[in-house]
Amino acid sequence: xxxxxxxxxxxxxxxxxxxxxxxxxxxxxxxxxxxxxxxxxxxxxxxxxxxxxxxxxxxxxxxxxxxxxxxxxxxxxxxxxxxxxxxxxxxxxxxxxxxxxxxxxxxxxxxxxxxxxxxxxxxxxxxxxxxxxxxxxxxx
Amino acid sequence: xxxxxxxxxxxxxxxxxxxxxxxxxxxxxxxxxxxxxxxxxxxxxxxxxxxxxxxxxxxxxxxxxxxxxxxxxxxxxxxxxxxxxxxxxxxxxxxxxxxxxxxxxxxxxxxxxxxxxxxxxxxxxxxxxxxxxxxxxxxxxxxxxxxxxxxxxxxxxxxxxxxxxxxxxxxxxxxxxxxxxxxxxxxxxxxxxxxxxxxxxxxxxxxxxxxxxxxxxxxxxxxxxxxxxxxxxxxxxxxxxxxxxxxxxxxxxxxxxxxxxxxxxxxxxxxxxxxxxxxxxxxxxxxxxxxxxxxxxxxxxxxxxxxxxxxxxxxxxxxxxxxxxxxxxxxxxxxxxxxxxxxxxxxxxxxxxxxxxxxxxxxxxxxxxxxxxxxxxxxxxxxxxxxxxxxxxxxxxxxxxxxxxxxxx
Amino acid sequence: xxxxxxxxxxxxxxxxxxxxxxxxxxxxxxxxxxxxxxxxxxxxxxxxxxxxxxxxxxxxxxxxxxxxxxxxxxxxxxxxxxxxxxxxxxxxxxxxxxxxxxxxxxxxxxxxxxxxxxxxxxxxxxxxxxxxxxxxxxxxxxxxxxxxxxxxxxxxxxx
Numbered sequence: 001x002x003x004x005x006x007x008x009x010x011x012x013x014x015x016x017x018x019x020x021x022x023x024x025x026x027x028x029x030x031x032x033x034x035x036x037x038x039x040x041x042x043x044x045x046x047x048x049x050x051x052x053x054x055x056x057x058x059x060x061x062x063x064x065x066x067x068x069x070x071x072x073x074x075x076x077x078x079x080x081x082x083x084x085x086x087x088x089x090x091x092x093x094x095x096x097x098x099x100x101x102x103x104x105x106x107x108x109x110x111x112x113x114x115x116x117x118x119x120x121x122x123x124x125x126x127x128x129x130x131x132x133x134x135x136x137x138x139x140x
Numbered sequence: 141x142x143x144x145x146x147x148x149x150x151x152x153x154x155x156x157x158x159x160x161x162x163x164x165x166x167x168x169x170x171x172x173x174x175x176x177x178x179x180x181x182x183x184x185x186x187x188x189x190x191x192x193x194x195x196x197x198x199x200x201x202x203x204x205x206x207x208x209x210x211x212x213x214x215x216x217x218x219x220x221x222x223x224x225x226x227x228x229x230x231x232x233x234x235x236x237x238x239x240x241x242x243x244x245x246x247x248x249x250x251x252x253x254x255x256x257x258x259x260x261x262x263x264x265x266x267x268x269x270x271x272x273x274x275x276x277x278x279x280x281x282x283x284x285x286x287x288x289x290x291x292x293x294x295x296x297x298x299x300x301x302x303x304x305x306x307x308x309x310x311x312x313x314x315x316x317x318x319x320x321x322x323x324x325x326x327x328x329x330x331x332x333x334x335x336x337x338x339x340x341x342x343x344x345x346x347x348x349x350x351x352x353x354x355x356x357x358x359x360x361x362x363x364x365x366x367x368x369x370x371x372x373x374x375x376x377x378x379x380x381x382x383x384x385x386x387x388x389x390x391x392x393x394x395x396x397x398x399x400x401x402x403x404x405x406x407x408x409x410x411x412x413x414x415x416x417x418x419x420x421x422x423x424x425x426x427x428x429x430x431x432x433x434x435x436x437x438x439x440x441x442x443x444x445x446x447x448x449x450x451x452x453x454x455x456x457x458x459x460x461x462x463x464x465x466x467x468x469x470x471x472x473x474x475x476x477x478x479x480x481x482x483x484x485x486x487x488x489x490x491x492x493x494x495x496x497x498x499x500x501x502x503x504x505x506x507x508x509x510x511x512x513x514x515x516x517x518x519x520x521x522x523x524x525x526x527x528x529x530x531x532x533x534x535x536x537x538x539x540x541x542x543x544x545x546x547x548x549x
Numbered sequence: 550x551x552x553x554x555x556x557x558x559x560x561x562x563x564x565x566x567x568x569x570x571x572x573x574x575x576x577x578x579x580x581x582x583x584x585x586x587x588x589x590x591x592x593x594x595x596x597x598x599x600x601x602x603x604x605x606x607x608x609x610x611x612x613x614x615x616x617x618x619x620x621x622x623x624x625x626x627x628x629x630x631x632x633x634x635x636x637x638x639x640x641x642x643x644x645x646x647x648x649x650x651x652x653x654x655x656x657x658x659x660x661x662x663x664x665x666x667x668x669x670x671x672x673x674x675x676x677x678x679x680x681x682x683x684x685x686x687x688x689x690x691x692x693x694x695x696x697x698x699x700x701x702x703x704x705x706x707x708x
Binding site for chain 2: 595596598599602603605606607609610613614615616617618619620622623624627631675
């Protein structure tokens with residue numbers, strides 16, 4: 001992966017995206033786990049400098065497909081397209097603007113419930129887990 | 141004083157939780173067929189699991205993150221996915237065996253056919269995962285598992301001279317009437333039973349669940365360095381019992397009922413009852429651990445919220461994985477597939493999956509980014525690497541030997 | 550395109566081969582030679598002897614310690630199941646020649662007697678009449694000795 005200057009909050013930071021961003025755990029504003037950095041959205045700069053900016057983090061099964069090699073990756077993406085309720089499903093996109101800090105965990109400044117349509121978690125919660133008594137209590 | 145109690149509790153839990161259906165069947169079967177000629181494998185296996193569990197526990201304690209969580213960012217999504225799929229396949233096979241094991245233990249106590257117990261066993265396992273606190277769950281089943289000490293008592297009564305046993309164990313050979321391929325096949329099976337992959341995932345996730353900190357490193361070490369060897373001693377006790385009672389009679393172990401026979405013959409009604417309690421606790425505890433491990437590994441790979449500390453509604457996918465896994469495990473068990481055969485396959489395939497499981501742990505334990513100055517010393521690395529070579533050799537030889545010996549027949 | 554089709558075929562072939570190999574690990578094939586048939590007979594006799602010995606040990610223990618009936622009935626049921634399965638498997642093997650017919654007859658007869666004895670023990674245990682088990686010991690012990698002698702004969706140099 002190329003060295004990409006971060007455009008937003010940790011402004012002007014040049015990092016090795018492969019090491020410091022990809023596959024890192026995302027943590028939301030409630031301190032809850034919010035998925036992993038499965039892929040990155042890179043946007044070329046407007047000018048002639050041939051610089052790529054990381055404009056968003058892509059997360060979720062839809063984002064992981066392109067990063068898995070060959071046939072596995074294609075099958076993965078095809079399965080995601082098939083199972084997703086939307087017509088042309090997109091991976092969850094988290095604009096880099098909400099990234100609060102980097103590190104072992106990437107902290108974002110919004111709640112995970114607002115992250116696009118977290119369909120799988122939502123579906124599982126509503127159709128399976130909520131139906132079972134005691135689902136609202138932690139077993140602690 | 142409170143510290144002493146807590147450490148003792150940890151050790152007892154480690155001992156009681158060490159043995160699962162794989163260990164019960166493997167040690168009993170090997171004792172009946174090879175007497176003490178494969179005892180050395182148990183010792184080697186214990187050494188390996190102590191070494192690697194301590195590493196995984198250290199990583200989890202210092203980073204507050206569990207194995208699969210870190211494996212993906214360190215080794216990349218593709219390799220971690222391969223790791224995940226292989227580990228899940230083996231752990232799932234183990235889960236089927238453990239749930240069937242619970243049902244078998246209940247059958248031995250009630251004479252009601254084990255197939256009728258399978259749905260209830262799976263449901264009970266799920267219920268405990270759903271409702272019972274993590275620490276409480278570990279304590280209860282760990283302590284109940286101590287009932288298996290009855291095998292040590294029986295062994296003490298049965299063995300006339302431990303000096304002779306040590307002599308036999310330290311001079312292993314392939315017994316007359318058995319071929320070398322069969323000997324090594326059972327060696328690998330025993331090794332896979334001792335070094336079960338799920339144990340490590342569970343241990344590291346448990347460390348995070350229980351919120352271990354730097355201060356707990358000592359407890360971690362005590363559990364592992366004292367608890368595991370004693371747990372291994374239980375395995376050897378089971379092996380000794382069948383070596384003394386079943387081997388002379390030419391009885392091979394094909395059923396869980398035969399595993400209890402030496403205790404029943406030596407210690408009578410009470411001993412038998414305690415042994416059956418031990419069977420139940422060991423298999424139930426292991427079913428809890430394997431079920432949770434499946435949830436842990438998937439959730440940690442994808443970065444989903446996980447753990448029993450969360451309300452289930454906040455970790456819906458994690459709980460859904462555990463629920464579905466238990467349902468499918470029960471369904472497979474209900475096909476009346478032979479539970480002992482499933483157990484045998486689960487331990488042999490565990491041996492095959494061992495390199496995938498253990499190699500990342502060694503990598504992480506050497507990474508200063510995660511452990512700071514607590515990375516492995518040179519001696520530990522040397523030992524761990526030697527073990528990795530043994531693990532790879534066992535993994536490579538497992539399936540060819542299985543085919544060549546027709547499943548150890 | 551061609552290379553992908555070829556690699557897909559290779560993967561399919563490997564999958565079939567692996568499945569076949571794994572299936573083989575639990576298969577009993579037909580017997581082509583006389584000595585192979587004797588060996589299979591010997592294995593059957595060994596398995597049945599193990600089952601009979603399990604029953605003997607179980608009944609002895611019950612006699613001495615008055616063990617729980619539930620456990621004893623499962624132990625004996627398992628033993629009967631093992632012996633019965635071994636007997637069925639052997640009965641289904643085609644003997645390669647007429648001399649092997651004699652081996653087959655002798656083995657089947659003794660094995661059948663053993664399975665019957667184990668079934669009797671299982672029935673008694675299931676009923677909870679544990680005291681009725683002890684009188685069965687002499688018969689079971691005789692069967693065990695006969696099975697051991699037959700196994701030794703089968704092991705010996707081929708007739």
